[in-house]
Structures are given as structure tokens and as C-alpha cells.
Amino acid sequence: MDTAGSPRADSADAGAVIPGDPRATRAFTNVLVNTLIANVTTSFLWFALTFWVYIETQSVLATGIIGGAYMLFVAFFSMVFGTIVDRNRKHTVMLLSSLVSAGAFAVAGGMYLWQPESALLDLGAPWFWLFSGVILFGGVIEQLRNIALSTTVTLLIPEERHANANGLVGTVQGIAFLVTSVFSGLSIGFLGMGWTLVIAIAAMGLTFAHLLFIRIPEDKPQPDPDAPSALDFHGSVRAIRLAPGLFALIIFSTFNNLIGGVYMALMDPYGLTLFNAQLWGFALAFSSTGFLIGGALVARFGLGKKPVRTLLFVVIAMGVLGSLFMIREWWPLFVVGMWMYMTLIPPAEAAEQTIIQRVVPFERQGRVFGVAAAMEAAAAPVTAFLIAPIAEFLIIPYMKGEAGQRQWGWLLGGGETRGIALICFFAGIVIVVAAVLAFFTRSYRKLSDLYARAPEPAPEEGGGADAGAAATPEQEAPPALPDPVTARGGFAEPRRAEAPDDANDPDAARG
Numbered sequence: 001m002d003t004a005g006s007p008r009a010d011s012a013d014a015g016a017v018i019p020g021d022p023r024a025t026r027a028f029t030n031v032l033v034n035t036l037i038a039n040v041t042t043s044f045l046w047f048a049l050t051f052w053v054y055i056e057t058q059s060v061l062a063t064g065i066i067g068g069a070y071m072l073f074v075a076f077f078s079m080v081f082g083t084i085v086d087r088n089r090k091h092t093v094m095l096l097s098s099l100v101s102a103g104a105f106a107v108a109g110g111m112y113l114w115q116p117e118s119a120l121l122d123l124g125a126p127w128f129w130l131f132s133g134v135i136l137f138g139g140v141i142e143q144l145r146n147i148a149l150s151t152t153v154t155l156l157i158p159e160e161r162h163a164n165a166n167g168l169v170g171t172v173q174g175i176a177f178l179v180t181s182v183f184s185g186l187s188i189g190f191l192g193m194g195w196t197l198v199i200a201i202a203a204m205g206l207t208f209a210h211l212l213f214i215r216i217p218e219d220k221p222q223p224d225p226d227a228p229s230a231l232d233f234h235g236s237v238r239a240i241r242l243a244p245g246l247f248a249l250i251i252f253s254t255f256n257n258l259i260g261g262v263y264m265a266l267m268d269p270y271g272l273t274l275f276n277a278q279l280w281g282f283a284l285a286f287s288s289t290g291f292l293i294g295g296a297l298v299a300r301f302g303l304g305k306k307p308v309r310t311l312l313f314v315v316i317a318m319g320v321l322g323s324l325f326m327i328r329e330w331w332p333l334f335v336v337g338m339w340m341y342m343t344l345i346p347p348a349e350a351a352e353q354t355i356i357q358r359v360v361p362f363e364r365q366g367r368v369f370g371v372a373a374a375m376e377a378a379a380a381p382v383t384a385f386l387i388a389p390i391a392e393f394l395i396i397p398y399m400k401g402e403a404g405q406r407q408w409g410w411l412l413g414g415g416e417t418r419g420i421a422l423i424c425f426f427a428g429i430v431i432v433v434a435a436v437l438a439f440f441t442r443s444y445r446k447l448s449d450l451y452a453r454a455p456e457p458a459p460e461e462g463g464g465a466d467a468g469a470a471a472t473p474e475q476e477a478p479p480a481l482p483d484p485v486t487a488r489g490g491f492a493e494p495r496r497a498e499a500p501d502d503a504n505d506p507d508a509a510r511g
Contacts, residue, residue: 023217024156028165030214031094032172034207035149039176041203042101042139046070047184048196049135055188056121066132067264067381073140075378081144082370086363090148090155091216097145098208104138105204109197117193138204147369154357154365155218163307166353167298170291170346178288185281221363239364240371245447246359249308252438253352254375256315259434261383262427263322266391266420267338273417274331283335290342297343298350308448311351315435318344323428329415359450387423395419 050066085093111131112120119127149169157165187196240247271280303310318341325337352372360368396419398404404422405414412418412425438444 023215027214027216028152028156030210031090031149031152031216032168034094034210034214035145035169036172036175037203037210038098038101038142038145038207039173040179041200041207042142043176043180044184044187044203045105045135045196045200046139047180048188048193048200049132051185051188052193052196053121053132056117057123066136069133070136070139071377071381073136074143075374077140078143078147078370078373078377079367080370081147082367082373084144085148085151085366085370087221089216089218089220090152091211091214091218093148094145095208095211097141097148098204098211100141101138102201102204102208104134104141105197105201108134108138109194109201112194112197143373147366147373150353150357150369151362151365152216153353154362156216159358161302162357163302163350163354164299166350166357167295167300167302167346169295169353170298170350171295173291173295173346175292178285178291182281182285237371239360239368243359243447244450245443245445246356246368246450248441248443249311249352249355249447250372250375252434253372254379255434256318256348256431257376257379258383259427259431261379261381262387262423264381265383265385265388266424270326270334270417270420274329274334283331283338287335287338287342290339290344291346294343294346295350298347303347303351303354306448306451307351307354308444308451309439311348311355312435312438312444314344314348314351316432318348319428319431319435321428322431323425326417326421326424327411328413329417329421355447355451359447391419391423395423 053066084096088096108131111127111134115127115131119125120131122128150166153162153165153169184196187199191199240250268280271283274280275283321337321341321344325334325341327333353369356365356368356372399408399412399419399422400416404418408418408422412421415421
């Protein structure tokens with residue numbers, strides 16, 4: 001636990017920090033550990049709520065609504081969260097997140113003591129939806145901390161180490177998934193919902209107490225005069241449009257999540273067909289170690305000099321795996337394929353974060369991360385809600401019949417789950433085709449060029465020995481044009497008039 005710095009987080013001597021100095025590194029390490037505890041806690045209670053409701057009611061509809069509602073809450077609040085992150089110190093934002101989550105979980109605990117379990121589990125009564133909604137809100141508010149964490153990478157870590165730091169962030173998320181996929185079920189099975197709530201409240205209180213001793217050295221953010229409201233949609237769009245190709249990247253990631261919703265909807269039914277509930281939990285826990293491996297690889301080796309290209313290659317690999325790991329009804333193929341798929345998720349997410357951190361000014365990154373989170377979170381549940389009835393009433397019965405087996409048996413073999421396998425096969429093909437086509441788009445070229453040209457941190461005044469030398473008429477440079485990319489901290493780098501031709505390209509101006 002780091003107690004370096006002034007006792008007050010908002011003291012003047014906290015000041016701006018040089019990314020990479022010991023104080024910044026300690027702060028980032030402490031924030032990462034604190035976020036790990038908070039993510040584990042919120043995921044633990046969300047998973048536990050889902051398990052508890054299904055065990056007690058056997059309602060697939062209720063659990064599906066809980067999962068979809070969580071993602072829709074994330075989509076709805078993320079843009080507001082992004083503005084909050086940009087307007088406030090990151091330490092203050094993280095304290096607010098812990099406090100609100102702990103308060104929501106405490107309210108849910110009070111409801112659990114006040115009402116009998118039968119009332120809380122009555123799907124036709126308001127208490128079930130109110131109880132579930134309070135817990136989901138406490139979990140969704142954690143997204144506020146995650147957006148702040150992405151901006152602290154820019155604040156505290158040198159630019160050349162951003163990809164590695166984002167890999168560590170992916171590792172933290174992987175650990176949270178690994179732990180909760182096992183311990184939520186154990187807690188509900190052995191302790192019940194009441195003690196599970198007690199554990200969540202205590203753990204979130206611990207994260208709040210730990211945050212009080214962490215110091216994140218940062219200047220007070222300057223208010224944005226163009227952001228009068230908490231939902232600064234126009235400011236978010238403006239920040240994205242200033243980086244040509246960035247909007248296309250967010251659309252591509254949203255489309256990827258849209259197809260990923262197919263796997264979200266069908267993974268559990270497929271796994272529970274191959275395994276009983278206990279073994280499926282352990283299979284899921286094993287496969288989720290892929291998050292740890294993928295995050296660790298990014299933390300160790302980074303993403304290379306062209307993260308846009310790396311992202312597309314990773315997405316192509318994910319599509320190939322998504323097509324093949326159900327191509328036969330063999331549990332080793334499924335588990336290993338799922339593990340490899342999850343190994344690729346941290347590099348994909350780290351690449352997107354690294355690109356945004358490079359091409360978007362620090363003071364606007366919260367809003368851009370918020371827009372990206374909102375769009376990407378909204379995509380997966382939409383597909384999940386659509387694909388579940390299509391799979392259940394059309395594709396699965398078709399593949400169980402003679403016509404389906406005759407047409408697709410050569411590719412998918414036989415078994416109970418061939419309908420799910422057919423859907424996932426084509427979903428993977430769509431991802432591969434989309435990623436390959438992305439290589440040939442103007443947005444890919446623009447964003448890659450923008451990332452390569454993004455300025456390094458501004459040099460000190462003086463600019464070297466020749467800074468004061470007078471230029472001859474022959475050497476005099478043409479007027480400089482403002483570059484739409486700004487450096488970390490918001491300094492603009494001038495660009496020569498004869499520099500890349502797309503300076504005056506209307507498409508570039510439109511982003």
C-alpha cells in the first residue's frame with residue numbers, strides 16, 4: 001500500500017507527474033491492484049446473482065434478462081462516465097466508483113434482510129427487479145473506474161510502454177473472470193446469497209479504504225467550455241472526428257462485439273451439453289486462464305509498432321478459432337479452442353486502448369473511451385437476444401433433422417449441438433471477412449498513418465543548439481498547418497504544408 005505524497009489527494013504539491021518516474025509507477029501499480037479487487041468483487045456478485053436466480057427459479061428468461069440488462073446499463077452509462085472522468089481527477093473518480101458500488105451493495109443487503117427470499121425471487125413481483133437492478137447498478141458503476149484506469153495509463157506510463165501497461169490491465173480483467181467463474185458458484189452453493197452479499201460489501205469497503213492511501217499525482221483538469229452537460233455527446237464525437245479513422249475503428253470493434261454476441265448467447269448451452277454444471281464451471285475457469293496468458297504476453301512484448309495492423313491480425317485469428325472450435329463435438333477441441341480464443345481477447349482490447357491513448361488528447365480520452373464502451377457494450381446483448389430464439393426454433397431443429405445432417409454433416413459431423421456449431425462457424429467466417437476487408441479501407445490507412453505521425457511528448461524550450469539560428473530565405477519553411485492530432489497533454493504539433501496530401505482531404509476532415 002503506497003502512502004507516498006501529500007495526505008491530501010487534491011493538494012497543490014501533487015502536481016503533474018512525469019510518466020514513468022518512481023512515483024507514477026507506484027501509483028499505477030497500486031491502482032491496478034485496487035482495480036483487481038474491485039473488478040473481482042463486482043463480477044463475483046453479478047455472477048452470484050445469476051447463479052442464485054437460476055438455481056432457485058430455473059428461469060432461463062430471468063438469467064438472460066439479467067445478463068442483457070447488465071450490458072445495456074453499461075452502454076447507457078458509459079458516455080456519462082467518460083465525461084465524469086475527463087472533468088475530475090482520476091483518484092476522485094475511483095473513490096466515487098467504490099463508494100457508490102459499496103452503497104448499492106449495502107442497499108441490496110438491506111433489502112435481503114428486509115424481504116423474505118420468496119419475495120425477492122418472485123419474477124412477477126417488483127422486489128425481484130428492484131433487488132436485481134440495485135446489484136446490477138453497483139456492478140455497472142465499476143465501468144467508471146475502468147474508464148479512469150485506461151486514462152491513467154496515459155497519465156502515469158511512458159508512451160512507449162502503453163501497450164505493455166494495457167496488457168497488465170487485460171491480465172487484471174482475466175484474473176477477475178477466472179476467480180469469479182469458480183467462487184461465485186461455490187459461495188452461492190455453500191453460503192447462500194446473504195453471506196455472498198456480506199463478502200461483496202466488505203470487499204468493496206476494502207477497496208475504498210485502500211484508495212484513501214493511494215496518491216495519483218495529477219493536475220486538476222481544466223473545465224471544457226464546450227461540455228456544459230454530463231452527457232457530452234458532441235464533445236465525444238468531436239474528439240473522435242479529429243482523429244481520422246478512429247470512428248471506423250470503434251465501428252469495427254462494435255461489429256466484432258456484435259458477432260461476439262453469438263458466442264455469448266450460445267457458449268453456455270453448448271458447454272452444458274458437453275459437461276455437467278460442475279465440470280463446465282471448471283472448464284470455463286481453465287479456459288479463462290487464456291486472459292492471463294494473453295495479457296501477460298502483451299505486458300511482456302507489447303503490440304509492435306503498428307497496433308492497428310496487430311488488431312486486425314488478432315481479430316482474424318479469433319474468427320478462425322470461432323469457426324473451428326465447435327466443428328466437431330469433442331470436448332478437448334472445444335476447451336482448448338475456447339482457451340486460445342480468450343488468449344486473443346487481451347491483445348485486441350489492448351490494441352484499441354493503445355491507439356486511443358496515442359491519437360486522442362489526454363483531456364478528452366475519458367469521453368472517447370466512454371463512447372467506445374457504450375457502443376461495444378450495446379452490441380453483444382443485441383445479437384444475443386436475436387440469436388437465441390433463432391437458434392432454438394430454427395437452426396437447432398434443422399440440424400437435428402435429416403436435411404441438416406445431409407447438407408452439413410460432412411463439415412460438422414454428428415451430435416446434439418450441431419445447430420450451435422453451424423451458427424458459430426458462420427459467425428467466425430463473417431469476422432474473418434470483415435477483418436480482411438478492413439485492411440483495404442481508407443480508414444485503416446489513415447489511422448495507421450495518424451498513429452505513426454502522432455507527436456512524441458513536447459521537447460523542452462530551446463529545442464537544441466540550433467534553435468536560435470536564423471533561417472535564410474532559401475531555408476525558410478512554408479507556413480505550418482495545425483495537425484489534428486495532439487500530443488499527450490494537449491500540445492499541437494505543426495505540420496509542413498507539403499506534408500501528407502490528406503491534410504486537405506475532406507474525408508480526413510470528416511474522420
